[in-house]
Amino acid sequence: MSPDPILQVRDVELRFAGVTALSGVTFDVLPGELFAVIGPNGAGKTSIFNVLSGVYRPQQGSVVFDGHELVGVRPPRIAAMGVARTFQNIELFGNLDLVDNLMLGRHHHLGYGWAAAVAWFGKARNAEVANRRRVEEIVDFLEIEAYRGMPVGMLPYGVQKRIELGRALAMEPRLLLLDEPVAGMNGEETEDMARFILDVRDELGIAMILVEHDMGLVMDLADRVMAMDFGRPLVTGTPTQVQEHPDVVAAYLGLPAKEDA
Incomplete structure (x- = not known):
């Protein structure tokens, strides 16, 4: 019997001045799971993080963390509830x-x-x-x-x-949002970061949502993957299932999706 999800996202819709950033976004994250969100630039990945951390308030949908609704809750309160985040652009005090x-x-x-x-x-x-x-x-x-x-x-x-990862861990989160943690790194640095991400999951037992463009890293590390395109989920499944899905191939290669015969 699988454990209850620590995070439940249901039918989230986010719009800006008539432009739809997210539509029909639905997924769960289990305790201790490394869940990845992938997609081309503009697919809505960062918008999901901004909804989860309280920066954006969606017009529709529900975000439940550990039994508590997060929609409408301010970012400091969400952080205090156990949701921490790293940023694509380093936000340290130099x-x-x-x-x-x-x-x-x-x-x-x-x-x-x-x-x-x-x-x-x-x-x-x-x-x-x-x-x-x-x-x-x-x-x-x-x-x-x-x-x-x-x-x-x-x-x-x-x-x-x-160090940015360390600052997020210092909050003692139960859900960690990793926004492109290896962006701009060389091969050795990427390997080091991948090892520490696995240690966070396996040794600390912290659930994580990973947004990353390095597909090799995602497919090696993630337990499950959700692929996005134009603000909508395409497919959610194991790394192999997602990697081989025709809609995901079409979104990444710019090809028309195959129609069912």
């Missing part, structure tokens, strides 16, 4: 070091107010120690110990992408 950037992901776990922070005793001090301990665990997990103490803006691109 003048801060590795630990400080990761600590930003702990803001929902501070557990004290400004007065305790100014006084710096008791609850505030204990919370700071506990949060830094958690950050150190992530530093070890992602094997980025060598880069501590340096402004992250001076670090290699692949390392910065890994």
Whole structure:
């Protein structure tokens, strides 16, 4: 018997000034699953992430995370509920070091107010120690110990992408949205990131939704894949099923879809 989905998306419609960005988007994500969304540029992949994280509010449909409706909920609340996100374009603070950037992901776990922070005793001090301990665990997990103490803006691109993943993990999410995590990476950096993504799934048990143009990476890592085109789902299935589906081949190669005989 399969577990109940941690995320249920049903019939989501998103429009901007008469332009339909998403139509009829429906899918589930199971606990601990690595679910991928693929499609050509403009297919609606990033729009799905913006709906899930509360940046966009769809005109129609439902998004239920762990039994709670997310449509209409503000992004900070969704983050506090356990949904974290990385970005295609790196969104780190380049003048801060590795630990400080990761600590930003702990803001929902501070557990004290400004007065305790100014006084710096008791609850505030204990919370700071506990949060830094958690950050150190992530530093070890992602094997980025060598880069501590340096402004992250001076670090290699692949390392910065890994730190961005670490900041998302610092939030202790139960659903992680990965927006093109290997975009712009060389082969070695891509292999490293793929290994850490698998570790997140297999060792931490975090459900993930992966948006990525590297089809080799997607087909190697994903448990299931949903292919999109022009804001609509084409097919959802195993990587092999999706890769061989004629509508997916047509969308990627620009060919007309085959009609049933």
